[in-house]
Amino acid sequence: MRSRSSTLPMALTQSVRKPVRSVPPSVWLVILGVAALALIIAFMVVGIEGSPAYVLPRRLNRVGAMVLVAIAVAVSTILFQTVTGNRILTPSIMGLDALYILIQTALVFLLGGQALLSLGSPLRFVIEVALMIGFSWLLYRWLFLGSGRSLHLLLLVGIVFGVFFRGVSTLLQRLMDPSEFIILQGLFFASFNRVDPTLLLLSAVVVAGLCIPAWRLRHRLDVLALGRDSAVSLGIDYRRTVTLVLVICSVLVAVSTALVGPVTFFGLLVSALAYQLCNRFHHAAVLPIAVLLGIVALVGGQLVLEQVFEFDTALSIVIEFVGGIVFLVLLLKGRVR
Amino acid sequence: MISIDHVTKRYGATTVVDDVSCRLPGGGVTSIIGPNGAGKSTLLSMMSRLLLPDAGRIEVAGLDVGTTAGQKLARTLSILRQENQLTIRLSVRDLVGFGRFPHNNGRPTPEDRDHIERSLDYLDLTDLGDRFVDELSGGQRQRAFIAMVLAQDTDYILLDEPLNNLDMRHSVDMMRLLRGLADDLGKTVVLVIHDVNFASCYSDEILAMREGALIHQGTPEQIMTPEVLHDIYDVDIQVEQIRGNRIGVYFA
Structure with a gap:
């Protein structure tokens, strides 16, 4: 059969092909939904010492932060990968996480660590998100209305900006007082234990406000994933839709980064797994599956860290480690294109 | 009907499509032929709004390609790239x-x-x-x-080199299929094609481009003559009549 089909390229070869992978996305949705819910409940109630009235609101706050970050990172990564037609790039390549570090560094450098901390986290948050949105808006405006208009140029500029921001941050960190640097380091690493309730509420509103248009775009995103030419032929207003998607992405990344620091590799992990689980590519399935995977990974990971390892290490380190391994495995399997 | 009015496309100092104007009838198969770099694909891309012309105007079935809403156009015109x-x-x-x-x-x-x-x-x-x-x-x-x-x-179907990477049998299948789309389903098929003989055997109308300009337009009988083909390709091509089809012989 094999040899015959190679001499007749158009010959039907379905008999030697395996059928479509059997588990439909809806089953995964249910499984992951139940798992996410169970983990959230477990996180809330397992190992409570002392007064529940004191512990529960604090834990609720942390679970809320994790769920928000899971949504923001999963949705932004998938939208970004659909628009760029690439499954290895993430929004971090646009230099957003590097910008976050630069903003933090510059604020500590200019105002001093103590002054920055006394600024209060909501105000700091608003400043950071505004600066990051401003940056991405400038980048897209310039690239889409300028002469280039190509996503590849956008990505290249993103990489160059990232290197530039990192370089400036390193310079500022060298010049800085060592005790200030310690404060700075504390701000960088993702932590779900320091999130301010007001910040959380603000971010929740922003994330919800962005997920509604993202969900409404889901059918158009499916078409966009076919590539520019097919999308235009099928009547998509390509430039407008892509700009809208990239703005949604950058705000989501900005919110999640400002909330808990850079956890961008997490997006890669979640999206790669979500594509594997969906036997057919539809954003209506991929988006919720990626979000649920994100919640399971974050809440489950934090639960294990706290209850098993008793807080010895930061969750972001574990996630970057596991994500790196999973991603390498996927790469070596040759599935990621 | 597709009407193209004074359409020009430049990349930097290079003019890829140079002030092309023509009318393509509704219905039937129209082939665009010409040597490499003649601007065939660029013209087709502009007809299908994948590229914006620097000057000029293109209408498909009375819809201005540059200004009509994407979705409305997508119900009238489709494009398949290579x-x-x-x-x-x-x-x-x-x-x-x-x-x-x-x-x-x-x-x-x-x-x-x-x-x-x-x-x-x-x-x-x-x-x-x-x-x-x-x-x-x-x-x-x-x-x-x-x-x-x-x-x-859609009433209009545009294809950019649909025979690319197809062997003989599949090329013939593809051309018969496109002919069928025009004859059986009443579609207007426009394609960019390299093989003049396929164009000759399956088209109602042929557009010939060279260096960005439209230099000939006509039926296969009008285009498939040694003089016109020499004008297009700068190659001496004999034309033989075989079973009612005009075949250009340029292999030796």
């Missing part, structure tokens, strides 16, 4: 279903399913409907994309 690489995993039926997007915005109705099944059937793909596109051979994938275009159900 490179169709998918980064995502889709079944053939899903891919063909995307052809219905301009009509249903992603919410399929029973009528859409009829269209999809008829398109699959027309291209002899019904048995492959549940296979993944990335598992198909080159010829099958090409047919799957044509089925998507067919499901889009």
Whole structure:
């Protein structure tokens, strides 16, 4: 059969092909939904010492932060990968996480660590998100209305900006007082234990406000994933839709980064797994599956860290480690294109 | 009818399409021929709004390609480019279903399913409907994309070098199919093609381009003469009449 089909390229070869992978996305949705819910409940109630009235609101706050970050990172990564037609790039390549570090560094450098901390986290948050949105808006405006208009140029500029921001941050960190640097380091690493309730509420509103248009775009995103030419032929207003998607992405990344620091590799992990689980590519399935995977990974990971390892290490380190391994495995399997 | 008025496209200092004006009749098969770099694909891309002209105006069935809403145009005109690489995993039926997007915005109705099944059937793909596109051979994938275009159900179908990478048998199949789309379904088919003999045997009208300019337009009988072909390609080509078709012989 094999040899015959190679001499007749158009010959039907379905008999030697395996059928479509059997588990439909809806089953995964249910499984992951139940798992996410169970983990959230477990996180809330397992190992409570002392007064529940004191512990529960604090834990609720942390679970809320994790769920928000899971949504923001999963949705932004998938939208970004659909628009760029690439499954290895993430929004971090646009230099957003590097910008976050630069903003933090510059604020500590200019105002001093103590002054920055006394600024209060909501105000700091608003400043950071505004600066990051401003940056991405400038980048897209310039690239889409300028002469280039190509996503590849956008990505290249993103990489160059990232290197530039990192370089400036390193310079500022060298010049800085060592005790200030310690404060700075504390701000960088993702932590779900320091999130301010007001910040959380603000971010929740922003994330919800962005997920509604993202969900409404889901059918158009499916078409966009076919590539520019097919999308235009099928009547998509390509430039407008892509700009809208990239703005949604950058705000989501900005919110999640400002909330808990850079956890961008997490997006890669979640999206790669979500594509594997969906036997057919539809954003209506991929988006919720990626979000649920994100919640399971974050809440489950934090639960294990706290209850098993008793807080010895930061969750972001574990996630970057596991994500790196999973991603390498996927790469070596040759599935990621 | 497709009307092209003084259309020009430049890349930097290079003029790729130079002040082209013509009318293409509705219905039938029209081939655009010419040497490499003549601007054939660029002209086709501008007809289908994949590229914006620097000057001039193109109308398809009375709709201005530059200003008509994308979705409205997508119900009138479809384009198939030569490179169709998918980064995502889709079944053939899903891919063909995307052809219905301009009509249903992603919410399929029973009528859409009829269209999809008829398109699959027309291209002899019904048995492959549940296979993944990335598992198909080159010829099958090409047919799957044509089925998507067919499901889009537009009066005008534009194709950029549809014979690229197809062997003889599949090239003939493809041209017969395009002829059938025009004759049986009343579509207007416009294609860019390199092989003058395929153009001669299957077209109602041929446009010949050279260095960005439209230098000849006419029926195969008018274009397939040694003088005109020499004008287009700068090559001496004998033309023989074989079974009612004019065949250019340029191999030796």
